[in-house]
Amino acid sequence: MELSPTAYVILGMVSREPRSGYEIKALVDDTTRFFWAASYGQIYPELKRLSEAGLVEGVDAPRGERKRTVYAITADGEDELKAWLRQPPQTFEMREEGLLKLFFAGVLPPEQAAETLRAMRAHRLQVAERLRTMEPKAEEKKLEKDDPYPLMVLQGGIEFAEWFAEWCERMETRLLGSTQTKRSS
Amino acid sequence: MELSPTAYVILGMVSREPRSGYEIKALVDDTTRFFWAASYGQIYPELKRLSEAGLVEGVDAPRGERKRTVYAITADGEDELKAWLRQPPQTFEMREEGLLKLFFAGVLPPEQAAETLRAMRAHRLQVAERLRTMEPKAEEKKLEKDDPYPLMVLQGGIEFAEWFAEWCERMETRLLGSTQTKRSS
DNA sequence: ACAGGCATGTAAATAGTTACATGATTCG
DNA sequence: CGAATCATGTAACTATTTACATGCCTGT
Numbered sequence: 001m002e003l004s005p006t007a008y009v010i011l012g013m014v015s016r017e018p019r020s021g022y023e024i025k026a027l028v029d030d031t032t033r034f035f036w037a038a039s040y041g042q043i044y045p046e047l048k049r050l051s052e053a054g055l056v057e058g059v060d061a062p063r064g065e066r067k068r069t070v071y072a073i074t075a076d077g078e079d080e081l082k083a084w085l086r087q088p089p090q091t092f093e094m095r096e097e098g099l100l101k102l103f104f105a106g107v108l109p110p111e112q113a114a115e116t117l118r119a120m121r122a123h124r125l126q127v128a129e130r131l132r133t134m135e136p137k138a139e140e141k142k143l144e145k146d147d148p149y150p151l152m153v154l155q156g157g158i159e160f161a162e163w164f165a166e167w168c169e170r171m172e173t174r175l176l177g178s179t180q181t182k183r184s185s
Numbered sequence: 186m187e188l189s190p191t192a193y194v195i196l197g198m199v200s201r202e203p204r205s206g207y208e209i210k211a212l213v214d215d216t217t218r219f220f221w222a223a224s225y226g227q228i229y230p231e232l233k234r235l236s237e238a239g240l241v242e243g244v245d246a247p248r249g250e251r252k253r254t255v256y257a258i259t260a261d262g263e264d265e266l267k268a269w270l271r272q273p274p275q276t277f278e279m280r281e282e283g284l285l286k287l288f289f290a291g292v293l294p295p296e297q298a299a300e301t302l303r304a305m306r307a308h309r310l311q312v313a314e315r316l317r318t319m320e321p322k323a324e325e326k327k328l329e330k331d332d333p334y335p336l337m338v339l340q341g342g343i344e345f346a347e348w349f350a351e352w353c354e355r356m357e358t359r360l361l362g363s364t365q366t367k368r369s370s
Numbered sequence: 371a372c373a374g375g376c377a378t379g380t381a382a383a384t385a386g387t388t389a390c391a392t393g394a395t396t397c398g
Numbered sequence: 399c400g401a402a403t404c405a406t407g408t409a410a411c412t413a414t415t416t417a418c419a420t421g422c423c424t425g426t
Contacts, residue, residue, distance in 0.1 A: 012292075015292055032288055037414090037415095038414090039415055040415095066421090066422050068377065069377090089283035093222075093281075096276070098277070099217075100274075104270060106201070106331075107267060113334065116270070123277065148360075189384080206406065225408095226409090230408090248395085
């Protein structure tokens with residue numbers, strides 16, 4: 001069974017309770033988003049495919065008069081999810097435009113490279129702050145659902161953002177320190 | 186001028202000296218690869234586009250009898266590159282399958298989550314080691330070309346890989362520590 | 371009444387990888 | 399001589415984003 005990478009996010013997201021496509025999207029956006037995103041354009045077609053493959057099952061679950069379909073994982077779906085979870089991870093990708101700009105910064109004066117570092121740092125600090133606001137809710141859920149992993153991953157995200165910000169700061173200092181000798185270019 | 190994200194890697198890569206598509210690919214693979222990749226399928230068509238747009242210029246530069254075209258950046262290309270370098274970075278993406286697996290690890294016994302963490306850690310240590318072997322060459326180049334940035338970015342990559350490995354270790358300890366009470370599941 | 375959120379979806383465009391084809395040259 | 403590397407490219411596929419269309423429901 002060859003599933004697309006996004007298929008597993010969906011399987012995981014419906015593994016504990018049935019959810020609608022809309023809910024999956026919202027959940028992805030405020031949990032896995034920073035290391036694994038998914039858009040409507042992927043989620044809805046994928047739900048259809050998973051449903052045809054018998055890994056999830058759609059059930060009508062209207063809210064009032066508004067129609068709504070939630071998808072529940074099937075026994076096969078759970079097997080598939082667990083089999084995947086037991087495989088060692090294969091995908092490790094990063095696209096960090098700031099590092100790319102820093103890499104090429106030699107064609108500009110050092111002050112411009114420092115500016116890139118400051119922008120990177122500011123961005124990471126913002127991310128860290130946003131993630132921190134989510135921490136209390138994740139902490140609650142941990143106790144409620146007896147599942148420590150989402151909180152662990154969130155805290156990893158916070159630590160990473162802060163580590164990165166700190167690195168940017170260090171590099172900026174190093175950069176400006178080493179140009180101080182030749183006064184103003 | 187709306188350029189594709191990959192266009193800038195290419196502009197950057199030819200900004201100091203003319204290079205062939207093949208060389209660009211090789212260079213990307215051993216420098217920016219871990220935060221910005223590019224494949225032949227992108228590089229060759231993009232070189233053609235950049236050439237048509239007048240941002241680079243292809244020049245015949247055969248090696249012996251084997252034909253070969255190197256691309257040099259033009260004045261317009263350099264303006265475009267510098268303008269882009271001065272914009273604050275916009276793209277920050279990460280796809281880390283290990284974190285996704287960890288996020289969903291609640292459906293498996295803790296030992297399996299620990300296994301994922303071990304695999305993640307091993308992978309990062311491997312990456313760190315590989316990057317470290319590249320450090321001396323980058324150090325040489327820094328002095329030779331008077332360009333500290335590629336080395337800085339490389340060292341950032343090493344530090345990140347090591348930080349991540351250490352985080353995995355810490356999480357594994359936390360995980361196994363908290364399950365020690367209920368002996369063997 | 372209207373804004374915003376809930377809900378489902380699709381079309382089009384863009385991005386990116388993989389695999390292949392082709393052929394020369396170099397090194398052991 | 400054969401393998402590896404240099405070199406250029408394309409076709410097919412997979413992935414992913416963006417923008418749009420549609421319409422209901424809830425709170426102000």
